[in-house]
Amino acid sequence: MTQLASFKALEKKLAAYQYVLNVVGWDSSTEAPKGAFKRRADMQSIISQEAFELWTSDEYRELLEALLNDSSLSELDQKSLQKAHKALSKVNQIPADEYAAYNKLLTLAQRTWEDAKANDDYESFKPTLGKIIETQKKLIAYRGETAEPYNVLLDDFEEGMTMEKYDAFFDVIRKDLVPFVQAVLINRPEKPAFIDRHFPKAGQKAFVEYLNEVFDYDLDKGLLKESVHPFTWNTHPSDVRYTVRYLEDFVFSSIFAGIHELGHATYEMGIDEALNDTRLKGGTSMGIHESQSRFYENVIGRSKAFWEVHYPKLKSLFPDALKDVDVDTFYLGINWVEQSFIRVEADELTYPLHIMIRYECERAIFNEGLSLDELPDVWNQKVKDYLSLTVKKDTDGLLQDVHWSGGAFGYFPTYALGSAYAAQIYYSMRKELDLDAVIKANDIPKINAWLKDKIHRFGKRKSPEEVLLEVTGEPFDAAYYIRYLKEKYSPLYLK
Amino acid sequence: MTQLASFKALEKKLAAYQYVLNVVGWDSSTEAPKGAFKRRADMQSIISQEAFELWTSDEYRELLEALLNDSSLSELDQKSLQKAHKALSKVNQIPADEYAAYNKLLTLAQRTWEDAKANDDYESFKPTLGKIIETQKKLIAYRGETAEPYNVLLDDFEEGMTMEKYDAFFDVIRKDLVPFVQAVLINRPEKPAFIDRHFPKAGQKAFVEYLNEVFDYDLDKGLLKESVHPFTWNTHPSDVRYTVRYLEDFVFSSIFAGIHELGHATYEMGIDEALNDTRLKGGTSMGIHESQSRFYENVIGRSKAFWEVHYPKLKSLFPDALKDVDVDTFYLGINWVEQSFIRVEADELTYPLHIMIRYECERAIFNEGLSLDELPDVWNQKVKDYLSLTVKKDTDGLLQDVHWSGGAFGYFPTYALGSAYAAQIYYSMRKELDLDAVIKANDIPKINAWLKDKIHRFGKRKSPEEVLLEVTGEPFDAAYYIRYLKEKYSPLYLK
Numbered sequence: 007m008t009q010l011a012s013f014k015a016l017e018k019k020l021a022a023y024q025y026v027l028n029v030v031g032w033d034s035s036t037e038a039p040k041g042a043f044k045r046r047a048d049m050q051s052i053i054s055q056e057a058f059e060l061w062t063s064d065e066y067r068e069l070l071e072a073l074l075n076d077s078s079l080s081e082l083d084q085k086s087l088q089k090a091h092k093a094l095s096k097v098n099q100i101p102a103d104e105y106a107a108y109n110k111l112l113t114l115a116q117r118t119w120e121d122a123k124a125n126d127d128y129e130s131f132k133p134t135l136g137k138i139i140e141t142q143k144k145l146i147a148y149r150g151e152t153a154e155p156y157n158v159l160l161d162d163f164e165e166g167m168t169m170e171k172y173d174a175f176f177d178v179i180r181k182d183l184v185p186f187v188q189a190v191l192i193n194r195p196e197k198p199a200f201i202d203r204h205f206p207k208a209g210q211k212a213f214v215e216y217l218n219e220v221f222d223y224d225l226d227k228g229l230l231k232e233s234v235h236p237f238t239w240n241t242h243p244s245d246v247r248y249t250v251r252y253l254e255d256f257v258f259s260s261i262f263a264g265i266h267e268l269g270h271a272t273y274e275m276g277i278d279e280a281l282n283d284t285r286l287k288g289g290t291s292m293g294i295h296e297s298q299s300r301f302y303e304n305v306i307g308r309s310k311a312f313w314e315v316h317y318p319k320l321k322s323l324f325p326d327a328l329k330d331v332d333v334d335t336f337y338l339g340i341n342w343v344e345q346s347f348i349r350v351e352a353d354e355l356t357y358p359l360h361i362m363i364r365y366e367c368e369r370a371i372f373n374e375g376l377s378l379d380e381l382p383d384v385w386n387q388k389v390k391d392y393l394s395l396t397v398k399k400d401t402d403g404l405l406q407d408v409h410w411s412g413g414a415f416g417y418f419p420t421y422a423l424g425s426a427y428a429a430q431i432y433y434s435m436r437k438e439l440d441l442d443a444v445i446k447a448n449d450i451p452k453i454n455a456w457l458k459d460k461i462h463r464f465g466k467r468k469s470p471e472e473v474l475l476e477v478t479g480e481p482f483d484a485a486y487y488i489r490y491l492k493e494k495y496s497p498l499y500l501k
Numbered sequence: 502m503t504q505l506a507s508f509k510a511l512e513k514k515l516a517a518y519q520y521v522l523n524v525v526g527w528d529s530s531t532e533a534p535k536g537a538f539k540r541r542a543d544m545q546s547i548i549s550q551e552a553f554e555l556w557t558s559d560e561y562r563e564l565l566e567a568l569l570n571d572s573s574l575s576e577l578d579q580k581s582l583q584k585a586h587k588a589l590s591k592v593n594q595i596p597a598d599e600y601a602a603y604n605k606l607l608t609l610a611q612r613t614w615e616d617a618k619a620n621d622d623y624e625s626f627k628p629t630l631g632k633i634i635e636t637q638k639k640l641i642a643y644r645g646e647t648a649e650p651y652n653v654l655l656d657d658f659e660e661g662m663t664m665e666k667y668d669a670f671f672d673v674i675r676k677d678l679v680p681f682v683q684a685v686l687i688n689r690p691e692k693p694a695f696i697d698r699h700f701p702k703a704g705q706k707a708f709v710e711y712l713n714e715v716f717d718y719d720l721d722k723g724l725l726k727e728s729v730h731p732f733t734w735n736t737h738p739s740d741v742r743y744t745v746r747y748l749e750d751f752v753f754s755s756i757f758a759g760i761h762e763l764g765h766a767t768y769e770m771g772i773d774e775a776l777n778d779t780r781l782k783g784g785t786s787m788g789i790h791e792s793q794s795r796f797y798e799n800v801i802g803r804s805k806a807f808w809e810v811h812y813p814k815l816k817s818l819f820p821d822a823l824k825d826v827d828v829d830t831f832y833l834g835i836n837w838v839e840q841s842f843i844r845v846e847a848d849e850l851t852y853p854l855h856i857m858i859r860y861e862c863e864r865a866i867f868n869e870g871l872s873l874d875e876l877p878d879v880w881n882q883k884v885k886d887y888l889s890l891t892v893k894k895d896t897d898g899l900l901q902d903v904h905w906s907g908g909a910f911g912y913f914p915t916y917a918l919g920s921a922y923a924a925q926i927y928y929s930m931r932k933e934l935d936l937d938a939v940i941k942a943n944d945i946p947k948i949n950a951w952l953k954d955k956i957h958r959f960g961k962r963k964s965p966e967e968v969l970l971e972v973t974g975e976p977f978d979a980a981y982y983i984r985y986l987k988e989k990y991s992p993l994y995l996k
Contacts (some may be wrong), residue, residue, distance in 0.1 A: 024545035025540075026521035029528050041722040042740035045520075045777075049736075052517035056551075227536040241544075245537035282540075 010083065013069040016060065017090070018283055023057035028241045030488055036233045036249060047113065055106075062098050070094065082467070084283060089102050089285035089466065096162070099148045108141050112413050112419050119411035128400040131411075139371060139378075156372035159416030164293045164423060166471045169369060171482075172419050175426065176362050176482040184392055186492060190343050190499040191394075198339040200331045205257035209323035213251055214264045216319060221268045221302070222451045227275060236263035238270035238299075241284065245272045257324070258340060262303050268294060269302030272454055276462030291470040292417065295432060296424020298457065304354050304425070305432050305490075306453070310337050311445040341498055345393045347402035354425075355495055357489075359392040361422035367404070368415050427474060427482065429490035431461075434478040505578065508564040511555065512585070513778055518552035523736045531744060541933045542608070553600070557593050565589065577779060577962070584780035584961065591657070594643045603636050607908050614906035623895040626906075627873050633908050634866060634873075651867035654911030657917060659788045661966045664864060666977075667914050670921065671857050674977040679887055681987060682850055685838050685994040686889075693834040695826045696712040700752035706817035709745055709759045711814055716763045716797070717946045722770060730763055731758035733765035733794075737777065741769045752819070753835060757798050764797030765790060767949055771957030786965040787912065791919020792926060792950065799849050799920070800927050800985075801948070805832050840888045842897035849920075852991055853982075854887040856917035862899070863910050922977070924971060924985035926956075929973040 007015070030050055038046065050121045060066065073079065074087050098107065115134045122131035146372050151158045153168075160167045217223075218230060233249035238260075240246040248267035250501055253259045273289050281287040289295040306312055313320075320336075328336070343353050349360040367385055370376035376384060385404040386397040397403040409417055435441060435456060444452050460477045474482050502510070525545055533541065555561065568574065569582050592600065610629045617626035640652055646653045655662045679755055712718075713725060728744035731754075735741040743762035748754045768784050776782040784790040801807055808815075815831075816823045823831070838848050844855040862880055865871035871879060880899045881892040892898040904912055930936060930951060939947050955972045969977050 018546055020550070022544040022551075025544040026525055026548050029525050030521055033524050033528065037724055037726070039720065039740055039742070040725055041719070041724050042737065045737045045739050049517040049520040052514055053521050056514070056517075183539050224536075225534065227534050229532055229534055231532070242537065242540045245534055247534070 009069055009072055010079065013066075013073055013087075014283065016069065017285070020057060020061055021283065023053060023060070025241050026452045027053060027057070028239070032239050032247070034240075035235075035237065036231050051109075054109075058097075058102075058105075061094070062102070067094065067098065074297075075483060082280070082286065085467065086284035086286050093285070096149055099150060100145055101148075104141075104144075104148075108145065108413075110139070111137060111141065112411070115411040115413075116408070119405070119408065123405045126381060126399045126401045126405070128405055131405065135410060136378050138410065139415070142413060143372075145384065154373060156369055156416065158287060159368075160419065161379045161416075163343055163414075163416045164291050164420050165425070165469050167293075167419070169373065172365060172369075172423075175419075175423065175482075176365060177288065178488060179358050179362055179422070180392075182488045183358060183491065185356075186488075186495075187343070188361065188394070190355065190495055191345065193499050194343065195338070195499075197342060198331070200327060200334050200335070201258070201339050201342065202255065203257075203327040204254055205324050205327050207252040207254055210254075210257060210260045213320055213323055214260055215263050216316075217261070217268065220316065220450055221265070221272065222454060223268055223271060224275060228271060232262075236267055238274070240271070240274040242287075243275050243277050243279055246271045255346075257327075261320075262307055262340070265307035266299045266303035267297035272302070272457070273298040273462050276454070276458040277465040278463045278467075281465045281467065288465060290464070290466045290473060292420035293423040293427055294461065294470045294473055296421055297426075297427035298461070299458075300425045301428040301431060305428055305441075306445060306450070307450050308340050309442075309445060311442045313337055313340070315446055315448050338498060341495070343495070344498065345395050347389070347393075347395060347397065348406055355491060356393065358422040358425060360488040361418050362392060363388040363420040364407075365422075368418065372415065395479045423482075425468075426484055426487035430474065430478050430480070430483060430486040432490060433486055504564055504567055505574065508561075509778065511561050511564065512780070515552060515556055516778065517554070518548060519735050522548060522552070523734070524547075527734050527742070530661070530730075530732065530734075531726055544763060545591070546604075550601075550606075553597075556589070557597070562589065562593060575782065577775070579823040580779050580962065581779035588780070591644055594645060595640055596643075597638075597642075598678040599636075603640065603908075606632060606636065609924070610906045610908075611903075614900070614903065618896055618900045621815075621894045621896045621900070623877060623900055626900065627911060630905060631873050633905070634910070636909060637910060644744075647956045649868060651864055651911065654863075654867070655914065656911075658909075658911045659786050660964055661917050662788075662914070662918070667860060667864075667918075670914075670918065670979045671860060673983060674819050674853050674857055674917070675887075677983045677988065678850075681983075681990075682838070682854065683889070685850065685990055687841065688762075688994050689838065690833070690994075692837060692839075693826070693831070694829050695822060696753070696834050696837065697750065698752075698822040699749055700819050700822050702747040702749055705747045705749075705752060705755045708815055708818055709755055711811075712740070712756070712759050712763065715758070715811065715943065715945055716767065718763055718766060718947060719770060723766060725759075731762055733769070734767040735766070735783075736771050738772050738774055739781075741749055741766045752822075756815075758804055758834070760802035761798035764794035767952070768793040769950070772960040773958045773962075775962045776962065781961040785961045785963060785968060786957070787915035787924055788918040789956065789965045789968055791916055792922035792958070795920045796926060796952075800923055800936075801940060801945070803835050803849065804937075804940060806937045808832055808835070810941055810943050822870045833993060838990070838994065840890050842884070842888075842890060842892065843901055850986060851888065853917040853920060856913050857889060858883040859902075859913040860917075863913065867910065918977075921979050921982035923964075925969065925973050925975075925978060925981040927985060928981055937972075 021209060027050065030046065034046060051110050070087065070090055074091055075086070075409050078086070088222060111134070115138060118134045119131055122128060138403075142159070146155045146158050149158070153161070157168050160169065160172065170383075220226065227244045227246060229247040231247065231249045232251060235250060236248070236250045238246070238248040248264075248271050249259045250264045250267065272293060277287060277289070289298075313336055316337055317333045321458065331339075341354065343355045345356060346352055349357070363385065367376070367381065370384065371378075371381070382400060382404060389397050389403065409415075432441075435453075439456060441453070444450075461473055464473070468476065471481065522545065525541065529541060565582065565585055569586055572579070574582070581880065602753075606629070610633060613629045614626055617623060637654070641650045644653070648656070649664070652663050655664065655667065672844045709725060713720065722739045722741060724742040726742065726744045727746060731745045732744070733741070733743045743759075744767050745755045745762065768790060772782060772784070784793075808831055812828045812831055816826075826834075831894060838850045840851060841847055844852070847855050858880065861883060862871070862876065865879065866876070877895060877899060884890050884892050884898065890979050906912075927936075930948075934947065934951060936948070939945075956968055959968070963971065966976065969975075
C-alpha cells in the first residue's frame with residue numbers, strides 16, 4: 007500500500023468510529039430509554055477513546071506529516087491533508103489525561119448546568135463554568151497558538167473570523183438594528199390572536215410532511231422524527247435526518263424549526279459524493295451552514311410569497327384555529343416582533359441582539375478578564391440596553407443556553423453571522439432568479455439547484471470566505487443584513 | 502493491572518464494540534433510510550473488523566489462557582472465562598481471510614435469497630446455499646471438533662443438544678402430535694369470522710401499550726417501536742426494546758407478537774446486573790429464551806383466563822370489529838388451528854410440525870448427504886406427510902425463511918424446544934402458583950417474579966439443562982408439551 011492509501015485507510019477507519027458514535031448519538035437524542043444513560047456513557051467513552059488513540063497515534067501523525075507537503079498529490083488530497091493537519095494540531099499537543107479529564111468535566115458540567123437551570127441557581131454552576139474556561143485557555147496554550155485565546159475559539163467555529171471582524175459586524179447591529187427594532191416595537195399593531203391557539207399535533211405532523219415535499223427532501227436518504235430539541239443529523243449525503251417537536255400551543259415551532267432543519271439537511275445532501283472519504287466532506291462552516299437554514303426558514307419560509315401558495319394547505323389542516331385568519335394576518339403573525347428573554351424563542355429581528363449579548367460577554371470573559379461573579383450583572387445590563395427587558399432570574403438570563411456547559415465558546419456569533427450571510431446571498435440570488443416568482447410557482451427545487459451549484463456541492467473545498475466571495479462577488483458585508491431586515495419589516499410595521 | 506483486570510478491560514472494550522454495532526443494527530432494522538444501506542455496510546464492516554481483530558488478538562488469547570484454569574478466581578470469573586474460551590475456540594483457528602470471505606458471502610446471500618424468494622426461484626439461490634453449507638462444514642473442521650457437524654451446530658444454538666436428543670423429541674411430536682392435530686382439524690367448528698376483520702392501527706397501538714402495563718414492562722429501560730418484523734433488542738438490562746408491526750387485517754399479529762417479544766424482553770431485563778461485564782450476561786440459550794416468549798405468548802396470552810380479564814379492553818378499542826364476538830368465540834379465534842404453508846403464520850398446535858420439517862431437512866443435509874437438488878422434493882413430501890398440504894411454489898416452501906441465507910443451521914429446532922420447555926415449566930409453576938387465579942387477578946408481576954427468581958436472574962450462570970433440572974426437578978421431557986397441548990386443545994375441538 008502506498009502511504010497515501012494507508013493514510014486513507016486510517017481516515018476511513020476514523021470515519022467508521024465517528025459513524026457508529028453518531029448513530030449512538032442519534033439514538034440517544036431521539037428515543038433511547040432514559041434508564042440506559044449510564045451504560046451508554048460507559049460504552050461511548052470506550053469507543054471514543056479507541057478512536058482518539060487511533061487519531062493521535064504515531065502511525066497517523068507520521069503518515070500525515072510525510073504526505074502533507076507532497077505537491078504530486080491531487081488538489082483534493084492536498085486540501086484534505088491540510089484540513090487533517092489543522093484538526094490534529096488542535097489536540098495532539100494536549101496530554102491524553104488532560105484531554106480525558108476535560109471531556110469528563112464537560113459530561114458532568116452538562117448535568118450541573120441542567121440542575122442549575124432547573125433551580126435558577128447560577129452559583130452552583132459558576133465553579134464548573136470557571137473550570138471549563140480555565141481548561142479552555144490551557145488547551146489553547148497547548149496548541150501553541152499565538153493568537154489571542156478568543157480569536158482561536160472564533161476561528162475554530164468559523165474559519166477566518168476574528169474579534170476584529172465580529173466587532174465590526176456587531177457595531178453595525180448595535181448602531182443600525184437596535185434603534186430599528188425599537189421603532190418597530192413602538193409601532194406594533196395588535197398581536198394576532200391566532201398565534202396562541204391550539205393546533206393539534208396530527209395536523210402539524212401532516213404539514214411538516216407536506217413541507218418535505220415542498221422542499222424536495224429525499225426520504226430515501228432522510229428521515230423525519232420527533233425529539234425534544236429539533237436538530238439535523240447526518241453521517242453521509244445518503245443519510246441526512248432531521249427532527250422537530252410538536253407544541254400544540256405553538257404551531258410555529260414545528261413549521262419553522264422544520265424548514266430551518268430542512269435547510270441544513272438540503273445542504274448536507276447536496277455535497278459532492280467525491281468528498282465522502284476526505285476531510286472536505288460536510289458543510290464548510292457553522293456560519294455557512296446556518297446561512298442555509300436561515301435562508302430556508304426566514305427568507306423563504308417567512309416570506310409572503312411562500313404563504314400565498316401554502317397557506318390554503320395549512321388552513322385546511324387547522325380549520326378551527328385559522329378559521330378567521332387571512333393570509334396577511336398570518337404573515338404578520340409569523341413575523342411578529344417581540345422582546346423576549348429566551349434566544350431560541352426570539353423572532354428574526356431581535357434574534358441577533360440575543361447573539362450580540364453572548365458575543366460581548368464571551369469576549370469580555372476571554373479577553374478583558376470579566377469575572378464570573380460580575381457576569382450576571384453584565385449580561386442583565388446588556389439585556390436592558392438591547393432588549394429593554396429586566397432579567398429577573400438567571401434561568402431567563404445567562405443560564406438559558408447549553409453551549410457554555412459544553413465548552414462551546416465562540417459558537418454563538420456564527421448564528422448571527424449565518425443570518426447575515428443569508429441576506430448577502432439573497433441579494434445575489436435575486437440577480438439571477440426572480441425569487442418571489444419561483445416561490446409562488448412552488449418551485450423550490452430551482453432554488454435548491456442554485457444553492458447546490460454555488461454552495462452545497464463544494465463541501466469544505468471552499469472556505470466560508472471563498473464561498474461568500476465567489477457567490478456574491480464581495481467579501482462579507484453586514485450592510486446587506488440590515489438592508490434585508492429593513493426592507494422586510496418596514497412595510498410590516500412602519501407603514 | 503492484574504491479568505484479570507487487563508482481561509476484563511479487553512472484554513469491556515469488546516462489549517463496547519458490540520454495543521455500538523447493536524445500536525447501528527437497531528437503527529437499520531427500524532428506521533434508517535433505505536438509501537443509507539451502502540454506506541452503513543461499509544462502516545459496519547470496518548468496526549466489526551476492529552472488534553474481531555481485538556477478539557482474536559494474541560493479547561486477548563494469552564490472557565485468557567493464562568487465567569483459564571486459575572482456581573483462585575471467583576466462580577463467576579471462572580465460568581465467564583470458560584465461556585470466553587469456548588466462544589473464542591469457535592473462531593480463532595479459522596484463517597482471518599476465510600472468515601471475512603464467509604461474512605461477505607452471507608451478506609450477499611441475504612440479497613440473493615430475498616430475490617429468489619420474491620421470484621420463486623430456488624435455482625438462483627441453490628449455488629449460494631451450497632457454498633454456505635460447504636463453508637459451514639469447513640469452518641467446523643477448523644474448530645477441531647470431533648463431533649458430527651450437525652451436532653456441533655445444534656450445540657452452538659442450544660448447549661448440550663444433539664441429534665440423539667432432538668430425534669427423541671421429534672419422535673414424540675411425530676407419534677403423538679401429528680395424529681392429534683389431524684383429529685383437531687377434522688373436528689373444527691366454523692372459523693370465527695372476526696379473525697379476518699379490519700382492526701384500525703390506532704386501536705392496535707393503544708392495546709399493545711396497554712399490554713406493556715399488564716406485563717409490567719419498564720419503559721424507563723425499554724422502548725416499543727414498529728418494524729417490518731417484530732423482534733426484541735437489547736444490549737444491557739437497562740436497555741431492552743422490542744418491536745411489533747400493525748397489520749390492520751390481522752390484529753393477532755401485533756397482540757401476540759407483542760406478548761411474545763415482551764416475554765423475551767422481560768427475561769433480559771431480569772438478569773442480574775452483576776453479570777453485565779461478564780460472558781454470563783444475557784439469556785442462557787435460544788431454547789430457554791424462546792421458552793420465556795412462548796410462555797408469555799401461548800401459556801398466558803392465549804389462555805382463557807387472560808382474556809376473561811382483558812377482552813373488555815380490547816372490545817372497547819374495536820367496537821365495530823368485535824361487536825358480535827363473545828369471549829368464548831374470541832378464545833377459539835386466537836387458538837384457531839389451521840394447516841398453513843408459512844411457519845411464522847402457524848398456530849401454536851401446528852407450529853412444531855413446521856419445525857420438524859426443517860430439522861429433518863437440515864439433519865439430512867449435514868448428516869445424510871441430502872443434495873440441494875433433492876431438497877425441494879424432500880421438503881414438500883414432509884409438508885404433505887405432516888400438514889397434508891401440497892407445496893405449489895418454493896416461496897411457500899423451503900424459500901420462506903431467512904435463516905439458511907444467514908448460515909443459521911441448527912437454529913430452527915430451538916423454536917420447538919422453547920415451546921416444549923415452556924410447557925414443562927408451566928407444570929412446575931402450577932405446583933406453586935394458581936396460575937389461572939393469578940392471571941384473572943391481573944397480577945402478571947407475580948409470574949414475572951417467579952420466572953425471575955427461578956430463571957431470569959441467572960443469565961448464563963446456568964446452562965439450559967441446569968435451568969430445566971433446577972426449575973422442574975427433571976431433565977427435559979417432551980411428554981409435558983404433548984400433555985399441555987392436549988389439555989388445552991381437546992376441550993376446544995374434541996368436546
